Amino acid sequence: MAPDHRAGAAVQVDAASKVYPDGTDAVAPITLALEAGRTTALVGPSGCGKSTLLRMIAGLELPTGGDVRIDGEHPDAVQRRGELAVAFQDPSLLPWRSVAANIALARELARLGRDDARVTELIELVGLTGFAAMKPAALSGGMRQRAAIARALATEPRLLLLDEPFGAVDELTRQQLARELPALWQGGGTTTLLVTHSVAEAVRLADRVIVLSPRPARVLADIPTELPRPRNDVGPEAERFERAIVEALERGRAGGDATQTGG
DSSP: OOOOTTSOOOEEEEEEEEEOTTOOEEEEEEEEEEOTTOEEEEEOSTTSSHHHHHHHHHTSSOOSEEEEEETTBOHHHHHHTTOEEEEOSSOOOOTTSOHHHHHHHHHHHTTOOOOHHHHHHHHHHTTOTTOTTOOGGGSOHHHHHHHHHHHHHTTOOSEEEEESTTTTSOHHHHHHHHHHSHHHHHTTTOEEEEEOSOHHHHHHHOSEEEEEOSSSBOEEEEEEOOOOSOOTTOGGGGHHHHHHHHHHHHHHHHTOOOOEEOO
């Protein structure tokens, strides 16, 4: 039976590892299941292999060992149907295309057909009304990132992969984007995987935080964040989750590698 396009996708990472041709050991064998419709954050030190793991799930990197499946399929098959989308720290908008045309590009590449109404809806949802005809050079960094996330959502993906999506903007804009945009994918039941360096951002956005060790990445902790939504003002109740994440990161820095669950 074909998967339901409207439902979030389940992801299974089965002992997946990555060693680059130059000998760089980026990801140790990791086994991980991402529940359909939930938001998971990957947190770890710089260069630990977070982005490599995300790229393996996206099908942009092939594992050296192990396997990655999305609802039992290879990521390439899911991506060809437009059911998998990736947004990176660099918005990578085409400079000669307008905001609307950049957003529409995702549907073109997935051969899903033109949907002007969907593009207009997304422009409104990400707060770019009035800028549809503008080129990226005329936009602020935060506006370009909004357009990039709208593009990622244009195909109504079942799996959304976000690699430091707010990392290239100033702190005030980052906080605003982190506050306003997650409702776009969380409300639609999309399965989301977020790479972030920010512990507070991970707690604010995710249902679950996976803490990775220094390279090669291993799972140090798997922490469910049991907080009500929306989380615009999570306050002191988030502190115990943030402490658990920081403690796991410190264990990793000290050389500990025991996986722990819970906050």
